[in-house]
Amino acid sequence: MNILVMGMGYVGITTALMLAESGWTVTGYDVDERKISSLKQGVVPFFEPGLDALLSQHLNSGQLHVTSSVKSAIKQNQVIFLCVGTPSLDDGSPDLKYIHSAAESIARYMQEYKLIVVKSTVPIGTNGRLTEWIASHQISAVPFDVVSNPEFLREGSALYDSLHPDRIVIGTDHKCAARQMRTIYNAINAPILITEPKTAEMIKYASNAFLATKISYMNELARLCDTLQIHIDDVAKGMGMDHRIGAHFLKAGIGYGGSCFPKDINALLNTASGHQHRLTILEQVVQVNNTQHAFYLDKWEEIVGGFRNKNVAVFGLSFKPDTDDLRESPSLSMISSLISKRASVKVHDPVAKLPAQLSSSPVEQCDSIDEAVTGADAIILCTDWNHYKYADWSRIHSLMKHPFLFDGKNALNRREMEVAGFHYFGIGQPYETHKLTSRSQLLP
Ligand SMILES: NC(=O)c1ccc[n+]([C@@H]2O[C@H](COP(=O)([O-])OP(=O)(O)OC[C@H]3O[C@@H](n4cnc5c(N)ncnc54)[C@H](O)[C@@H]3O)[C@@H](O)[C@H]2O)c1
Numbered sequence: 001m002n003i004l005v006m007g008m009g010y011v012g013i014t015t016a017l018m019l020a021e022s023g024w025t026v027t028g029y030d031v032d033e034r035k036i037s038s039l040k041q042g043v044v045p046f047f048e049p050g051l052d053a054l055l056s057q058h059l060n061s062g063q064l065h066v067t068s069s070v071k072s073a074i075k076q077n078q079v080i081f082l083c084v085g086t087p088s089l090d091d092g093s094p095d096l097k098y099i100h101s102a103a104e105s106i107a108r109y110m111q112e113y114k115l116i117v118v119k120s121t122v123p124i125g126t127n128g129r130l131t132e133w134i135a136s137h138q139i140s141a142v143p144f145d146v147v148s149n150p151e152f153l154r155e156g157s158a159l160y161d162s163l164h165p166d167r168i169v170i171g172t173d174h175k176c177a178a179r180q181m182r183t184i185y186n187a188i189n190a191p192i193l194i195t196e197p198k199t200a201e202m203i204k205y206a207s208n209a210f211l212a213t214k215i216s217y218m219n220e221l222a223r224l225c226d227t228l229q230i231h232i233d234d235v236a237k238g239m240g241m242d243h244r245i246g247a248h249f250l251k252a253g254i255g256y257g258g259s260c261f262p263k264d265i266n267a268l269l270n271t272a273s274g275h276q277h278r279l280t281i282l283e284q285v286v287q288v289n290n291t292q293h294a295f296y297l298d299k300w301e302e303i304v305g306g307f308r309n310k311n312v313a314v315f316g317l318s319f320k321p322d323t324d325d326l327r328e329s330p331s332l333s334m335i336s337s338l339i340s341k342r343a344s345v346k347v348h349d350p351v352a353k354l355p356a357q358l359s360s361s362p363v364e365q366c367d368s369i370d371e372a373v374t375g376a377d378a379i380i381l382c383t384d385w386n387h388y389k390y391a392d393w394s395r396i397h398s399l400m401k402h403p404f405l406f407d408g409k410n411a412l413n414r415r416e417m418e419v420a421g422f423h424y425f426g427i428g429q430p431y432e433t434h435k436l437t438s439r440s441q442l443l444p
């Protein structure tokens with residue numbers, strides 16, 4: 001089977017490689033010519049573990065090729081995966097202009113039956129409307145099906161998630177399209193749920209919103225744990241032992257970020273309000289998330305006696321480890337708040353670079369940890385890269401002016417940090433040394 005993937009971003013490149021690994025002949029297309037020329041040279045234009053090696057392998061074997069010629073790509077491929085972006089508009093609803101422009105190209109150039117698979121995250125009802133939209137833009141009537149197939153991969157582990165998904169959700173009312181989708185996913189060992197397109201679209205939003213709800217719930221509890229001198233990670237461990245709750249996504253921190261949770265929750269809230277509903281739990285999930293970094297920064301400011309004219313080293317820029325993606329990164333909110341508190345900020349990230357809107361501000365990006373921490377009054381860890389978990393903390397301590405360490409991801413071990421000489425403060429943790437002995441003793 002020949003498959004075209006439209007949109008060579010995080011989802012598109014990963015999907016193209018998953019399909020090539022599955023044995024299909026895949027073409028990747030993007031409107032961005034620079035992306036295509038980079039991909040032709042075997043270079044993925046962003047940082048995502050594992051993609052570069054597999055890209056070179058499949059380009060060399062001929063299983064995958066990339067093109068900037070949309071007309072021939074559409075003509076030559078019977079199956080088309082749509083993986084274009086759906087960013088937020090000002091009112092929170094997703095901007096569907098990339099979906100529409102891709103669909104318009106398909107409508108214009110298709111000359112025989114196409115199976116159009118929508119991987120992009122789109123508002124409930126979009127797949128249905130897309131069918132009418134494509135039909136109305138066709139030059140002559142050519143048959144096609146639109147299938148919803150939402151993507152659940154995480155950045156940082158995109159390839160693994162794509163090759164080993166927990167489930168494959170397929171939204172279609174047509175048996176023939178469902179059968180073809182099963183064939184496409186034949187090599188992937190995962191349960192397949194066939195449902196209506198609208199339900200598939202809702203499953204995607206509901207899943208992201210639920211994961212974000214778990215995080216905000218723990219983040220709000222962490223604030224109480226601070227006061228009660230209880231370690232939120234111990235609470236999460238005890239909760240997670242109950243399989244009905246599950247151990248994942250209970251990690252407290254300075255809030256969730258990324259290109260999906262904030263955007264998709266806004267989209268779901270927008271859909272609800274468009275139908276005269278309120279999703280009050282989700283409204284609070286957003287409220288907790290929007291205030292989490294500032295809640296902790298204010299606490300830490302009291303501890304250091306004000307950030308004004310203090311040298312602060314920020315560890316981590318990306319919204320999570322193993323990616324250079326800065327979209328909605330809590331680290332950027334933290335840096336902006338530090339600037340408004342008149343701190344002098346140096347940042348370090350193993351991969352990500354300061355975005356343009358911050359590069360002219362009084363923030364300096366450092367290539368090394370040593371450079372960032374020399375003379376610092378405090379460190380704020382914003383991204384839990386292994387780079388920081390396994391750093392030489394004794395050396396870091398020796399380079400600082402004052403050893404305040406604020407761990408916004410609970411990534412470090414407080415005892416080890418105290419032994420190294422730090423005044424360590426995490427999220428939802430006891431911080432008076434004499435009370436540490438009261439921490440729960442967990443059974444193995
Ligand atoms: N990033 C993730 O982790 C993730 C996971 C699951 C689902 N999603 C969803 O998948 C979709 C894509 O996300 P992403 O992060 O890969 O986006 P991205 O911004 O990284 O990539 C989108 C790509 O689409 C290209 N594009 C725009 N219009 C096009 C057109 N007409 N034809 C061909 N290419 C076009 C852009 O140039 C860009 O390269 C979004 O709806 C997102 O919500 C993302």
Ligand SMILES: O=c1ccn([C@@H]2O[C@H](COP(=O)(O)OP(=O)(O)O[C@H]3O[C@H](CO)[C@@H](O)[C@H](O)[C@H]3O)[C@@H](O)[C@H]2O)c(=O)[nH]1
Nearest residue numbers: 151152153154155215249250251253256257258260319320
């Ligand atoms: O216990 C946790 C887990 C995550 N996070 C934060 O939550 C954000 C999102 O993390 P993660 O979900 O791992 O990354 P994404 O790549 O944004 O993936 C989410 O968004 C994708 C896009 O829709 C979906 O496909 C994935 O299933 C969904 O996990 C990051 O800021 C994390 O630091 C926490 O604070 N605590």
